[in-house]
Amino acid sequence: MVDSSMVLWGQTIIYTVYVLAIMALMAWFAFRVTREAPKAPGEGGENRGVKPALFYSFVGLLIVIGISLHIVTYETIPWAAMDFKRASIAPDKTFDIHVAGHRFQLPDEKLRIRCGEKVLFNVTSGDLTYGFGLFRPDHSLVFQMQVLPGHRNDILWRFDKPGLYSIRSTEYSGPVGALMIVPDAVEVTCSEAEEK
Amino acid sequence: MSFIHRLIHGHEKSFKPDTLTPMQKMILRFVVVGLVFYAFALIEGMIMRIFEVKPLPGIEPKQFFAIMTAHPLVGIFGSTYSIVFGAFLFLVPFLLKKPLWSIKLANWTCALLGVGTFTFWFAGFLSEYAPLYTLYWPLPADFSQFSLWGGIFFIVGIALVMVGTLFFVVNVLKTIAYTPPGWQKQPAGALLGSALGWSGIRNLFRRKKEEHLVPLPVAAIARGTVDTALNSGVILFTGVLILVYMVAALFGVDLRRSAIDALLYKNWFWWGLDLIADGLVLIFVAGTWYLLAMLITGKKLFMENIARAALLVELVVSWTVWSHHLMSDQAQPGLLKLFSGEMVTAFELITQGLAFFITLATLWSARPLKMTLPLKFLLGGLLGFALAVPAGIMQADLGLNRILHNTQWVVGPHVHVAVLVGLTMTLYAAIYLLFPIVTNGVKLFSAKLAGFHFWAHLLGGIGMGAFMGMAGLHGMLRRSLYLEGEFSVYMILAALAGSLLLLAFLAFFFNIVMSLGLKGVLEIFTPAKLDTKDPVPPQH
Numbered sequence: 035m036v037d038s039s040m041v042l043w044g045q046t047i048i049y050t051v052y053v054l055a056i057m058a059l060m061a062w063f064a065f066r067v068t069r070e071a072p073k074a075p076g077e078g079g080e081n082r083g084v085k086p087a088l089f090y091s092f093v094g095l096l097i098v099i100g101i102s103l104h105i106v107t108y109e110t111i112p113w114a115a116m117d118f119k120r121a122s123i124a125p126d127k128t129f130d131i132h133v134a135g136h137r138f139q140l141p142d143e144k145l146r147i148r149c150g151e152k153v154l155f156n157v158t159s160g161d162l163t164y165g166f167g168l169f170r171p172d173h174s175l176v177f178q179m180q181v182l183p184g185h186r187n188d189i190l191w192r193f194d195k196p197g198l199y200s201i202r203s204t205e206y207s208g209p210v211g212a213l214m215i216v217p218d219a220v221e222v223t224c225s226e227a228e229e230k
Numbered sequence: 231m232s233f234i235h236r237l238i239h240g241h242e243k244s245f246k247p248d249t250l251t252p253m254q255k256m257i258l259r260f261v262v263v264g265l266v267f268y269a270f271a272l273i274e275g276m277i278m279r280i281f282e283v284k285p286l287p288g289i290e291p292k293q294f295f296a297i298m299t300a301h302p303l304v305g306i307f308g309s310t311y312s313i314v315f316g317a318f319l320f321l322v323p324f325l326l327k328k329p330l331w332s333i334k335l336a337n338w339t340c341a342l343l344g345v346g347t348f349t350f351w352f353a354g355f356l357s358e359y360a361p362l363y364t365l366y367w368p369l370p371a372d373f374s375q376f377s378l379w380g381g382i383f384f385i386v387g388i389a390l391v392m393v394g395t396l397f398f399v400v401n402v403l404k405t406i407a408y409t410p411p412g413w414q415k416q417p418a419g420a421l422l423g424s425a426l427g428w429s430g431i432r433n434l435f436r437r438k439k440e441e442h443l444v445p446l447p448v449a450a451i452a453r454g455t456v457d458t459a460l461n462s463g464v465i466l467f468t469g470v471l472i473l474v475y476m477v478a479a480l481f482g483v484d485l486r487r488s489a490i491d492a493l494l495y496k497n498w499f500w501w502g503l504d505l506i507a508d509g510l511v512l513i514f515v516a517g518t519w520y521l522l523a524m525l526i527t528g529k530k531l532f533m534e535n536i537a538r539a540a541l542l543v544e545l546v547v548s549w550t551v552w553s554h555h556l557m558s559d560q561a562q563p564g565l566l567k568l569f570s571g572e573m574v575t576a577f578e579l580i581t582q583g584l585a586f587f588i589t590l591a592t593l594w595s596a597r598p599l600k601m602t603l604p605l606k607f608l609l610g611g612l613l614g615f616a617l618a619v620p621a622g623i624m625q626a627d628l629g630l631n632r633i634l635h636n637t638q639w640v641v642g643p644h645v646h647v648a649v650l651v652g653l654t655m656t657l658y659a660a661i662y663l664l665f666p667i668v669t670n671g672v673k674l675f676s677a678k679l680a681g682f683h684f685w686a687h688l689l690g691g692i693g694m695g696a697f698m699g700m701a702g703l704h705g706m707l708r709r710s711l712y713l714e715g716e717f718s719v720y721m722i723l724a725a726l727a728g729s730l731l732l733l734a735f736l737a738f739f740f741n742i743v744m745s746l747g748l749k750g751v752l753e754i755f756t757p758a759k760l761d762t763k764d765p766v767p768p769q770h
Contacts, residue, residue, distance in 0.1 A: 045630065086533070092583070096583040173705045
């Protein structure tokens with residue numbers, strides 16, 4: 035299954051290519067705009083502007099990109115659709131977690147998960163707005179959500195790779211909120227067959 | 231002439247404050263206030279950049295987050311609002327060829343922005359009030375973490391800024407609509423209708439099209455002021471709500487925090503805040519691009535009617551776009567995430583893309599152009615938004631937001647590139663263009679310093695955003711602290727890029743001071759000797 039690190043790599047490549055392209059375009063424009071416009075035959079040297087057709091094509095391109103980005107990600111990023119439909123999906127396991135006084139209260143010291151399981155993290159807050167994020171040992175983000183007091187905050191996630199993950203608050207809740215970390219709180223194990 | 235002499239009197243002694251009109255003094259005051267607070271924000275930014283590499287001795291995390299709380303507000307209200315409001319209060323009458331409705335009210339706006347910003351900054355500095363600008367309920371009313379008195383003065387400072395902002399809105403709309411003494415009666419309703427877009431909508435359904443009564447840049451300013459006014463209302467209301475809890479706590483009464491729903495509050499807050507981030511900023515910037523393109527080329531704007539319509543669409547989009555900030559809030563209704571969060575936000579790619587294209591096409595039609603400072607900075611500003619808007623569209627995606635929300639990606643390639651490269655370079659373009667107009671022809675001290683200002687700012691802004699973005703893609707959160715040096719490589723590189731921004735500003739500031747002289751800068755704040763409502767003296 036596509037995981038968040040793969041999606042982030044894809045995003046890095048796409049955005050980097052875009053950045054280089056738009057910078058090259060602007061550099062080209064800055065150079066050319068200071069040069070004399072080529073003279074059109076029979077127009078007595080009158081400067082030719084941009085044709086409306088180019089403008090409307092550009093608008094069309096923006097519309098296509100704006101819409102297709104979300105369709106493509108919805109179809110290719112597995113958690114997008116699962117998150118949207120999570121109320122109708124039965125989880126294999128549920129963890130109820132409470133946060134209050136800048137502390138995570140976990141149901142167990144270690145939350146153990148088998149590969150392929152769909153796990154529901156149901157997090158409630160007793161006081162402030164917090165965040166709930168799962169991080170790899172290299173600090174990269176697996177997923178996160180906001181945790182609001184007085185509301186149901188749940189996220190359904192399927193794990194396909196073994197590993198130890200840390201829980202960290204991803205929302206500012208005061209200066210001590212930066213220290214809300216539970217190292218290696220989640221352990222995912224896979225058999226060889228499951229890993230393949 | 232010695233260096234000290236030039237520093238005090240200006241390099242050519244060509245700046246004569248006595249020859250300035252009240253309007254010229256008014257805009258120069260706004261610009262000075264804006265630049266002083268830009269310096270505040272820049273120094274705060276550098277302190278935070280260094281702190282992200284290695285915590286500094288003498289600065290506690292609480293102070294770090296207090297700086298983080300004040301930093302964006304000083305940048306937006308103290309700096310950007312001051313420069314933008316000053317420029318628009320000068321340009322609206324300049325473009326309409328009629329006097330400003332009230333120069334006195336404009337000076338009050340400047341004073342309230344300055345005093346209000348200093349008040350909330352100082353309150354935050356002294357008391358370490360640090361609920362951050364997001365103010366997620368009930369954090370701002372958590373007096374076990376934050377000083378009650380510090381919070382009260384902080385909110386009062388913000389309220390002063392908002393009152394000044396409302397004065398600006400009234401002044402702009404009244405200037406468009408009023409009839410100056412001795413003038414033929416002006417069609418107030420028709421003028422406002424044209425400025426706000428009503429006549430444009432009616433034109434869609436009429437065979438005989440009405441002529442636009444106000445120029446396009448004035449229409450952009452007027453439409454931006456609608457969001458400015460709505461945002462002031464939201465922030466004032468929010469401030470009063472927090473003050474109620476604070477005053478109650480002062481009298482020993484602990485009001486029930488759960489009386490305010492955290493999700494509803496968050497929706498309300500972001501609806502209001504996006505009127506700035508996704509409303510007036512984009513509308514004002516597009517209007518400024520159009521004005522700069524027309525002034526630089528001396529030509530009519532490419533596709534002017536579509537540009538005018540797009541400004542109105544942007545205004546409507548800004549009222550319906552806020553939910554992209556709540557895509558990680560699982561209690562937020564899915565349909566709001568989908569339509570407001572994803573779909574309407576994608577419209578910003580179109581409206582801002584239109585403004586980008588129209589500005590470039592207008593410049594293109596006037597080839598060959600001289601690569602002047604305003605043109606250079608305008609192209610830098612266009613590049614900034616071309617980089618930052620797609621970064622924002624990516625994070626406003628249901629799939630990607632799950633791994634980007636609250637990371638350094640949001641605040642790096644999106645926020646800081648939009649503000650520092652897109653917005654600030656556009657403002658610098660306007661400042662360099664207006665400088666000879668509002669100083670009666672003073673020449674810049676050094677073209678080389680101005681060139682350094684451009685490159686250092688451009689590379690520093692893009693570089694800082696890029697390294698913050700790389701850290702974000704590797705999981706580094708915003709509004710957090712990493713004490714084990716987890717992301718120090720990216721943070722060192724971001725700090726180096728940030729120091730380029732600092733050098734750029736110092737070069738710019740030195741250039742301006744050497745052009746005007748310190749004495750001249752101070753005399754901007756004395757009453758004008760000329761008694762005229764004209765923007766510039768008759769001989770200019």
